[in-house]
Amino acid sequence: MAADRRIVIENCSIATVDAHDTEYPSGYVVIAGNRIESLGAGRAPEGLENVDRRIDATGHLVTPGLVNTHHHYYQWITRGLATDHNLFNWLVALYPTWARIDEQMVYAAAQGSLAMMARGGVTTAMDHHYVFPAGSGDLSGAIIRAARETGVRFTLARGSMDRSEKDGGLPPDFAVETLEGALAATEATVKEHHDSSFGAMTQVAVAPCSPFSVSTELLREGAELARRLGVRLHTHGSETVEEEQFCKELFGMGPTDYFESTGWLGEDVWMAHCVHMNDSDIAAFARTKTGVAHCPSSNARLAAGIARVPDMLAAGVPVGLGVDGTASNESGELHTELRNALLINRLGAHREAALNARQALRLGTYGGAQVLGRAAETGSLEAGKLADLVLWKLDTLAHASIADPVTALVFGAAAPVTASFVNGRQIVENSRLLQVDEDAIARSTREQARRLARIAAQG
Numbered sequence: 001m002a003a004d005r006r007i008v009i010e011n012c013s014i015a016t017v018d019a020h021d022t023e024y025p026s027g028y029v030v031i032a033g034n035r036i037e038s039l040g041a042g043r044a045p046e047g048l049e050n051v052d053r054r055i056d057a058t059g060h061l062v063t064p065g066l067v068n069t070h071h072h073y074y075q076w077i078t079r080g081l082a083t084d085h086n087l088f089n090w091l092v093a094l095y096p097t098w099a100r101i102d103e104q105m106v107y108a109a110a111q112g113s114l115a116m117m118a119r120g121g122v123t124t125a126m127d128h129h130y131v132f133p134a135g136s137g138d139l140s141g142a143i144i145r146a147a148r149e150t151g152v153r154f155t156l157a158r159g160s161m162d163r164s165e166k167d168g169g170l171p172p173d174f175a176v177e178t179l180e181g182a183l184a185a186t187e188a189t190v191k192e193h194h195d196s197s198f199g200a201m202t203q204v205a206v207a208p209c210s211p212f213s214v215s216t217e218l219l220r221e222g223a224e225l226a227r228r229l230g231v232r233l234h235t236h237g238s239e240t241v242e243e244e245q246f247c248k249e250l251f252g253m254g255p256t257d258y259f260e261s262t263g264w265l266g267e268d269v270w271m272a273h274c275v276h277m278n279d280s281d282i283a284a285f286a287r288t289k290t291g292v293a294h295c296p297s298s299n300a301r302l303a304a305g306i307a308r309v310p311d312m313l314a315a316g317v318p319v320g321l322g323v324d325g326t327a328s329n330e331s332g333e334l335h336t337e338l339r340n341a342l343l344i345n346r347l348g349a350h351r352e353a354a355l356n357a358r359q360a361l362r363l364g365t366y367g368g369a370q371v372l373g374r375a376a377e378t379g380s381l382e383a384g385k386l387a388d389l390v391l392w393k394l395d396t397l398a399h400a401s402i403a404d405p406v407t408a409l410v411f412g413a414a415a416p417v418t419a420s421f422v423n424g425r426q427i428v429e430n431s432r433l434l435q436v437d438e439d440a441i442a443r444s445t446r447e448q449a450r451r452l453a454r455i456a457a458q459g
């Protein structure tokens with residue numbers, strides 16, 4: 001949309017998730033081009049010019065678009081498998097299948113993953129892709145193409161693995177890259193696709209998979225590469241007790257100390273899970289401003305444990321929410337993670353004081369933008385920031401009897417999305433995607449899931 005064209009949204013509740021948690025029981029938002037021009041209580045200012053559209057959002061809550069901070073799109077075509085396993089057994093069960101993916105499968109899986117998130121209010125997405133079997137095609141290009149077509153803002157965390165079975169790792173030998181190959185391909189992906197400008201739609205991060213699937217050299221040189229190129233770093237950390245034991249046996253220290261020794265703590269780093277952290281680990285994350293992608297459903301699905309989110313927030317650690325790969329969170333939705341984060345953390349040490357509805361909404365919006373390094377651009381509704389926002393319909397059977405809209409959104413059923421805007425462009429209308437054909441995507445994901453199962457069965 002041209003910078004002087006406007007969309008006016010009125011008569012809605014607004015949760016801005018700004019620094020003061022400003023809310024308006026009835027207010028307006030004016031979008032101009034790809035930015036939020038103004039917002040506030042009451043009706044929009046009189047006399048606005050070039051208004052292309054006026055939306056009467058009575059019965060709706062407007063929030064910043066949701067930000068997903070951890071995912072593995074390729075897993076969309078291996079959902080519902082190894083359903084009663086812990087992380088290591090689940091990985092061992094699925095790696096032989098994952099090692100057979102190709103560009104066609106990854107493209108369909110990315111479309112499915114993105115579509116599911118976008119129709120549930122995600123406006124900024126990411127994919128941590130780390131399985132690059134030799135000869136499988138341009139997987140990074142396919143994922144980025146799917147994100148562009150869906151219309152979301154996107155970070156590709158270009159993953160890698162170089163520690164396979166022969167080196168004491170979990171992935172099969174043919175599913176991993178060499179150290180040099182992984183670094184060179186990651187650098188090429190950053191140079192081809194990363195946009196560092198304000199409002200960028202595509203960014204790339206350097207993202208070796210995890211301590212137990214990559215060499216110490218890949219971690220260390222990956223961190224150096226990211227800093228030389230000026231991009232962010234992402235990996236899995238402290239997910240399970242087994243990982244902690246693995247690090248202690250192999251490196252003589254726990255995961256956080258190991259990450260610190262390889263250059264992996266810093267404000268340009270975010271890590272998925274961080275379930276098994278002691279007080280000094282949390283203090284190290286807080287001191288270095290290392291971010292966390294909290295994935296409550298995946299942690300429950302794989303019986304990993306409960307991350308100490310209240311303690312992290314109290315210490316000043318940036319925390320966002322993640323769906324995680326859909327082989328360990330079959331729903332693939334982020335809006336339901338607001339609720340799951342709140343409920344699961346209340347089962348931990350802080351009980352009912354663990355998280356409230358506003359904190360859960362903040363994790364899924366501003367917190368996510370922080371860990372992706374985009375908080376100056378998106379994650380809260382403020383004049384001058386990007387027009388990434390969602391209109392949640394809260395006046396139907398599911399929510400109408402709950403007075404407080406943020407409570408309705410977080411505690412209630414997954415709310416329908418009447419409209420979702422990214423960069424001022426609408427990508428969802430009445431829970432249907434506008435830029436892509438959801439039914440065609442459903443068909444192609446089913447076809448590719450069957451194709452992968454057939455190829456994997458042949459061995």
Ligand SMILES: [Zn+2]
Nearest residue numbers: 236272324325
């Ligand atoms: Zn993950």
